[in-house]
Amino acid sequence: MNTKPRFWDKHESWEEAEIQWDIRADSLKELHPIKTLKKLPNLPAIRPKTAKNLKWKALKYLAEHDKDKFFINYFFKYPFRHTYNLTSSYLKDKPFKKDGDFFLYEMESEAEFKQLLKRQDTLLVIGFSYCHKPFECPSGRFTKECIHDEENPVCGQCFIGKCVHSLPEERVIPVFIITVHHIGEEIVGAVEAHPDKEVIFLITACEMTLQMFGDWGNMVKVKGIGVRLDGQICNTMKAFVASEFGVKPGMAVVLDETQKRMLNLIELRRESEQGA
Ligand code: SF4
Numbered sequence: 001m002n003t004k005p006r007f008w009d010k011h012e013s014w015e016e017a018e019i020q021w022d023i024r025a026d027s028l029k030e031l032h033p034i035k036t037l038k039k040l041p042n043l044p045a046i047r048p049k050t051a052k053n054l055k056w057k058a059l060k061y062l063a064e065h066d067k068d069k070f071f072i073n074y075f076f077k078y079p080f081r082h083t084y085n086l087t088s089s090y091l092k093d094k095p096f097k098k099d100g101d102f103f104l105y106e107m108e109s110e111a112e113f114k115q116l117l118k119r120q121d122t123l124l125v126i127g128f129s130y131c132h133k134p135f136e137c138p139s140g141r142f143t144k145e146c147i148h149d150e151e152n153p154v155c156g157q158c159f160i161g162k163c164v165h166s167l168p169e170e171r172v173i174p175v176f177i178i179t180v181h182h183i184g185e186e187i188v189g190a191v192e193a194h195p196d197k198e199v200i201f202l203i204t205a206c207e208m209t210l211q212m213f214g215d216w217g218n219m220v221k222v223k224g225i226g227v228r229l230d231g232q233i234c235n236t237m238k239a240f241v242a243s244e245f246g247v248k249p250g251m252a253v254v255l256d257e258t259q260k261r262m263l264n265l266i267e268l269r270r271e272s273e274q275g276a
Contacts, residue, residue, distance in 0.1 A: 007150055007165035014267050017166065025157050032153035035135045037231050037251050045207035045228075050236045055090065057237060058212035065181060065244070074188055075219075086219040095214030096226065101258040103210045103226040105217050110261075113225055116200050117265060118272045123194050125224075126167065126266075127175040127183050127203035128160045131243060131252040132229060139176075142246035146176045159259055166266050168273035177203065179244045180213050187222055200224050202265060204254060206233040208240060227262060230255050 011017035046054070066072055075082050089095050096103040099110055107113055116122050130141050136154045139145040148155050148164040155161040164174055173190055177183045183203060190199045201217075201224030210226040217224070232250025234240040242248070254262065 021162055028153045028156045034154055034157055037253055040230055041232060043233060043235055045235060047236050054212055070185055082219050085221055086215060089215040089218035095218050101228040105214060106221060106223040114268055117269045121197055123190060123197040123199050124172045124269060125175060125187055125190050125201040126172060127177045129177050129204045131248050132254060134158055142178055144176050144178055159254055163266060168270045170273055188220060204229055208235055227258060
């Protein structure tokens with residue numbers, strides 16, 4: 001992890017930092033253009049054939065790829081509680097409540113999440129899917145790394161870089177997600193390692209993933225928001241499985257309005273840290 005001061009730390013206010021970041025990003029776009037999506041492909045979130053028996057497909061996928069038996073061991077650590085939570089989630093029509101591109105888990109509204117962000121006893125896991133890293137990412141796309149180097153012209157144009165540079169240092173765990181098992185292990189790991197804190201999450205992912213694995217998040221009873229990715233998303237099992245092994249030729253994106261909503265949540269967290 002890059003330990004240099006973050007861009008936002010060098011500015012007096014959130015507004016000033018964001019204006020300066022955006023001016024820099026615009027000039028970098030001219031000087032060092034990177035590959036971007038020229039047009040949104042408008043794909044269905046999940047292909048109809050793939051949508052059939054999706055919960056079963058999710059369970060099968062998790063079990064078959066649980067290499068170190070992480071999930072099965074965690075499930076049997078609290079078998080009654082987990083069975084109850086999982087069954088309750090399965091019985092609902094959907095494992096989340098949808099608010100635009102925000103998928104709310106174990107919560108009724110974004111306002112509820114904002115209250116959690118303000119609390120000092122919460123620990124935020126913020127995760128970014130590798131599918132929206134730039135193709136030119138200096139850390140590589142299918143990796144758990146993000147150097148978010150301020151001097152690097154790609155990082156200076158990257159939405160993930162902007163988020164990381166605006167995050168507060170304390171009570172936040174940034175994760176650069178490569179697989180569902182990876183983010184699952186990070187969230188469960190945080191819950192287990194910090195029993196004195198309430199773990200909450202904000203993660204980006206394709207809608208299909210948010211739908212497939214939402215029940216498993218609800219099993220752990222962690223509150224959070226899944227942010228829907230647009231662009232060249234995975235909407236079939238074949239594409240999803242390939243992406244889990246690093247084969248992702250397309251570019252997913254967080255839509256502009258949704259970027260603003262995410263940054264608004266980070267700003268709130270940052271303010272709560274400064275007021276602590
Ligand atoms: S900020 Fe973006 S481009 Fe830079 S290392 Fe992180 S993901 Fe890659």
